[in-house]
Amino acid sequence: MQFSWSFFLFVLLQAIFALSSQSSKTLVLYDQSVEPLEDYTVYLRDLEERDYELEYLDINSTSTAVDLYDKEQRLYDNIIILPTKGGKNLARHVPIKQLIRFFENEGNVLCMTSPGAVPNTIRLFLNELGIYPSPKGHVVHDYFSSSPDELVVSSDHLLNGHVYNGKKGEQFVLGESSAALLENREQIVPILNAPRTSFTDFKGKGNSWTSGTQGFLVVGFQNLNNARLVWIGSNDFLKNKNQDANQEFAKELLKWTFKEKSVVKSVHAVHSHVDGTDYDEVPYKVKDKVVYSVGFSEWNGEKWVPHITDDLQFELRQVDPYYRLTLKPSGNDSETQYYTTGEFILPDRHGVFTFLTDYRKIGLSSTTDKDVKAIRHLANDEYPRSWEISNSWVYLSAVCGVIVAWIFFVVSFVTTSSVGRKLETFKKTN
Amino acid sequence: MQFFKTLATLVTCMSFALAYVAQDLHVSFPSNKGKTSVMIGKVGPELGVDEATPTLVTVNNPNEVIQINFAVDSSDKPFQNTLLVGLPSSNLEMVFEPEIKDNGKLSMYKYKIDLATLDAALLQEAFKILEPVKATLILASSTAEAKDNLFREILQLDLDFDVAPSDSSLVDRFAIKPEIHHVFHPEPKRVAKTIAVIFVAIIIVTILSLLVTWLNSCAAAFDNIPAGANALYFLGFIATIVGFEVIFARYYLGTSIFETLFSSLYLGAPGLLASTKFLRSFGQTI
Numbered sequence: 001m002q003f004s005w006s007f008f009l010f011v012l013l014q015a016i017f018a019l020s021s022q023s024s025k026t027l028v029l030y031d032q033s034v035e036p037l038e039d040y041t042v043y044l045r046d047l048e049e050r051d052y053e054l055e056y057l058d059i060n061s062t063s064t065a066v067d068l069y070d071k072e073q074r075l076y077d078n079i080i081i082l083p084t085k086g087g088k089n090l091a092r093h094v095p096i097k098q099l100i101r102f103f104e105n106e107g108n109v110l111c112m113t114s115p116g117a118v119p120n121t122i123r124l125f126l127n128e129l130g131i132y133p134s135p136k137g138h139v140v141h142d143y144f145s146s147s148p149d150e151l152v153v154s155s156d157h158l159l160n161g162h163v164y165n166g167k168k169g170e171q172f173v174l175g176e177s178s179a180a181l182l183e184n185r186e187q188i189v190p191i192l193n194a195p196r197t198s199f200t201d202f203k204g205k206g207n208s209w210t211s212g213t214q215g216f217l218v219v220g221f222q223n224l225n226n227a228r229l230v231w232i233g234s235n236d237f238l239k240n241k242n243q244d245a246n247q248e249f250a251k252e253l254l255k256w257t258f259k260e261k262s263v264v265k266s267v268h269a270v271h272s273h274v275d276g277t278d279y280d281e282v283p284y285k286v287k288d289k290v291v292y293s294v295g296f297s298e299w300n301g302e303k304w305v306p307h308i309t310d311d312l313q314f315e316l317r318q319v320d321p322y323y324r325l326t327l328k329p330s331g332n333d334s335e336t337q338y339y340t341t342g343e344f345i346l347p348d349r350h351g352v353f354t355f356l357t358d359y360r361k362i363g364l365s366s367t368t369d370k371d372v373k374a375i376r377h378l379a380n381d382e383y384p385r386s387w388e389i390s391n392s393w394v395y396l397s398a399v400c401g402v403i404v405a406w407i408f409f410v411v412s413f414v415t416t417s418s419v420g421r422k423l424e425t426f427k428k429t430n
Numbered sequence: 431m432q433f434f435k436t437l438a439t440l441v442t443c444m445s446f447a448l449a450y451v452a453q454d455l456h457v458s459f460p461s462n463k464g465k466t467s468v469m470i471g472k473v474g475p476e477l478g479v480d481e482a483t484p485t486l487v488t489v490n491n492p493n494e495v496i497q498i499n500f501a502v503d504s505s506d507k508p509f510q511n512t513l514l515v516g517l518p519s520s521n522l523e524m525v526f527e528p529e530i531k532d533n534g535k536l537s538m539y540k541y542k543i544d545l546a547t548l549d550a551a552l553l554q555e556a557f558k559i560l561e562p563v564k565a566t567l568i569l570a571s572s573t574a575e576a577k578d579n580l581f582r583e584i585l586q587l588d589l590d591f592d593v594a595p596s597d598s599s600l601v602d603r604f605a606i607k608p609e610i611h612h613v614f615h616p617e618p619k620r621v622a623k624t625i626a627v628i629f630v631a632i633i634i635v636t637i638l639s640l641l642v643t644w645l646n647s648c649a650a651a652f653d654n655i656p657a658g659a660n661a662l663y664f665l666g667f668i669a670t671i672v673g674f675e676v677i678f679a680r681y682y683l684g685t686s687i688f689e690t691l692f693s694s695l696y697l698g699a700p701g702l703l704a705s706t707k708f709l710r711s712f713g714q715t716i
Contacts, residue, residue: 141510141572143510143570143571143572143574143576143579144570144576144579145576146576148572148576159521184551193521196514196518196523196566196581197568197570197579197581199510199512204509211512211514211525212512212514212523213518213521213523214523214524214525287614311605311606313606313607313609315610316612321610322610323610323611323612324607324608324609324610325611326606326609345612345614347612347614348614348615360604362604381684389620390620390622390626391620391621391626393627393629393630394626394629394630394633397629397630397633397634398633401633401634401636401637402637403675404637405637405641406671407668407671407672407675408650409644409650410668410671411668412644412649412650412651412652414654414664414667414708414712415651415652415653415654415655415656415664416648416649416650416651416652416653416654417651417653417654
């Protein structure tokens with residue numbers, strides 16, 4: 001009976017962990033006076049259908065700050081910030097420091113601004129991450145667009161397949177949009193850039209904030225804790241009225257933001273001697289032949305599936321890498337693809353080494369596996385003996401010869417008598 | 431019929447007049463006095479991007495300054511007048527703004543591309559994918575129709591110089607890194623086995639020669655072999671010498687120092703006794 005209960009608990013926990021690869025409790029901040037919440041119901045309802053627990057807050061309805069934490073406990077997993085005017089209101093509800101802390105503690109953020117509503121809290125927060133949205137009033141124009149009144153961007157401008165793989169010829173309606181400049185940071189995930197012929201302009205005054213493809217309309221950011229942020233420069237992108245054009249992309253974008261997709265984990269990272277003996281049984285010494293293997297799985301929104309890639313690398317480090325090897329597939333099961341280095345020889349240098357797999361790809365969650373182990377030097381009886389070295393054969397044979405000659409000399413000396421033996425003398429007769 | 435033909439011609443002429451046209455477009459090299467300018471001529475949207483082949487200019491100086499000049503009708507100046515320089519296929523393009531001078535009915539536009547100021551990531555990528563850097567001219571306004579706006583690739587720069595490797599993390603970030611394989615210390619050099627064997631043979635021959643010489647010269651006659659009790663002591667004496675040699679050899683082959691000391695002790699005591707006895711009693715006859 002006890003077994004069946006523990007088994008039931010185990011299965012339940014497995015199910016919970018499997019389902020909760022994405023977080024679910026979500027705070028939606030909106031400004032009813034700027035953009036009515038009703039304009040976004042398609043995607044919000046979609047989130048609710050996917051078991052997201054949405055909590056709505058109109059920033060004009062209350063003047064007190066929103067509690068994102070109960071002591072050290074984060075109360076929400078995600079925050080959605082719809083376009084708001086009046087930066088002071090938003091700053092009062094969610095001060096920038098609290099937003100940064102939330103993001104640092106693995107909370108995901110989806111924020112939208114529009115050319116007419118770029119609150120300072122959001123701007124400063126994005127600036128901290130290296131994303132610089134165009135100032136208030138700057139609008140993206142494209143005089144070569146077939147629809148001059150609104151910005152329409154084709155799927156050719158999608159930049160990351162892990163976020164969304166658009167179909168050929170797909171068009172996204174962004175309406176009136178801002179564009180951002182980006183810093184050259186590894187954590188930034190450019191998602192959708194502006195057309196080559198576009199530029200941002202402030203009321204025809206000509207001081208452009210971005211030009212061509214260097215302006216970004218949708219940008220992601222994934223921090224070192226794998227928390228994700230997405231900024232959308234257009235308030236029209238997620239609106240119900242544009243769902244025909246944008247629905248697929250928007251849904252996948254939300255899934256990516258809230259870690260329902262493109263989440264990778266590494267499992268069963270092991271290393272051992274080539275014959276399978278592990279480190280605990282026989283610690284490594286210099287020049288031992290070893291093998292390293294690791295498995296990778298990817299969350300596809302429903303279950304873990306094998307993550308197949310050809311750019312996975314292993315490093316053996318002691319401050320600097322002594323080895324960097326591209327891993328090769330070695331087998332798989334229903335959830336995991338396994339990779340191996342194949343056989344390699346440990347360096348001829350003893351010390352403490354790290355067996356490391358640090359997998360980082362733009363758009364995928366990062367995963368690091370490391371194991372620190374000591375590699376010992378050779379013991380004094382593990383070096384080659386002198387007779388194995390050809391140089392020593394001369395000395396060894398000389399020593400043996402001297403020993404044989406010495407014993408012969410002693411035996412002959414004591415057994416050969418000189419008593420009574422006279423030397424024959426010859427007289428010179430001439 | 432004639433009326434409609436005339437009307438159609440008139441409409442075509444009007445639309446041509448409304449389209450943005452860069453007149454007398456030419457490329458010069460102010461930093462290189464010896465290099466002649468390249469004349470491209472009139473560039474308008476009506477030619478179509480695919481039909482015209484952009485002019486290819488080879489540049490072999492990383493500090494070259496390339497100047498693009500043209501004239502536009504002053505009465506209809508474009509609001510957007512940018513020159514994109516870079517690699518469109520890699521989404522790496524820099525934007526250049528013109529210097530505009532009004533000169534009567536024409537406005538003179540001048541773009542200066544200083545290659546030394548081009549982004550390192552752009553140059554690195556150009557050398558990596560072996561593509562020329564492209565210059566694309568945009569002349570457009572919101573008042574004009576989309577088809578009348580000018581968007582033409584006018585120039586290709588074939589960079590014929592080496593680019594020093596520098597930080598191109600924009601291009602390479604998170605890319606697969608080159609493999610590293612540890613380079614082991616070389617094995618110590620050893621003499622060829624044949625040579626070693628020759629020397630061993632020489633040593634053996636030398637020792638044998640020594641022994642044969644002793645035998646032939648009667649230095650080793652073995653004519654005084656002990657008998658009786660002395661024979662026993664003699665064997666003990668010889669066994670002691672041979673035994674110590676064996677102990678030494680075993681120590682060399684890996685026996686511990688403690689075992690070696692014990693063995694020496696066990697052999698030393700009786701060996702000393704036997705040898706003393708032998709040498710005292712038999713020494714007179716040697």
